[in-house]
Amino acid sequence: MASDDVAPVVRKLVDPPEEQVERVVDLLLRVFDGDNAMESFSGQDKAIERLIYTLTIRKTLQSGECYVARSPRSSEIYGVATWLAPGIDWDFHNDPTFLAALDPALREWYNEHYASKYNELHRCLDVPKNEKGTWTLTFLAVAPESRRKGVGRALVDVISKKALSNNQSIILDVRDPTVVQFFQRLGFKYRCVKNVVSRGSPGFPIWRMYKDPSSTAASR
Incomplete structure (x- = not known):
């Protein structure tokens, strides 16, 4: 595990078996257990929460990149980052499979409240559109016992370096003020x-x- 202070191995998932996808989903369920936002997104239904993670992982495997972190001494996964590639416009709350699984009350919350807040949030990003494209980080999760050991930074650096080399930007949404501070240390601005x-x-x-290409370069 990362607790042995060995640098994590970050690996891109390519056509992973279903068992490995389930392991990543289980990690996300553990990391975000009790998270206010996830309880709202899922209506406190673990089956819906699992569906959110599963759809996101499958979408990033198809139209982006998914990375996991593990110790070189073990196959245990203790970190994951899911990314949508530039040009991909997808959100789990607009996915037909997700919407079909919701009860009427939760679907109404998405339609009547969350969708408008989400759209307002995206419209307020008052930066020029990057002609080279923008990566979107959908989930970053590190097991509690493996934090403060460079795992999260290593998972973000993979795409930060790729974005720098291709003159691309990165966007993400954060729901925890302490996580905002983490990303600020990596050169992100809100x-x-x-x-x-x-x-x-x-x-x-x-x-x-x-994070635009110039700030990406400055944070290296």
């Missing part, structure tokens, strides 16, 4: 924040963060 209200669980903020 453009705006929106507060989301949920009927079934406490509300949560979403910060939209952005």
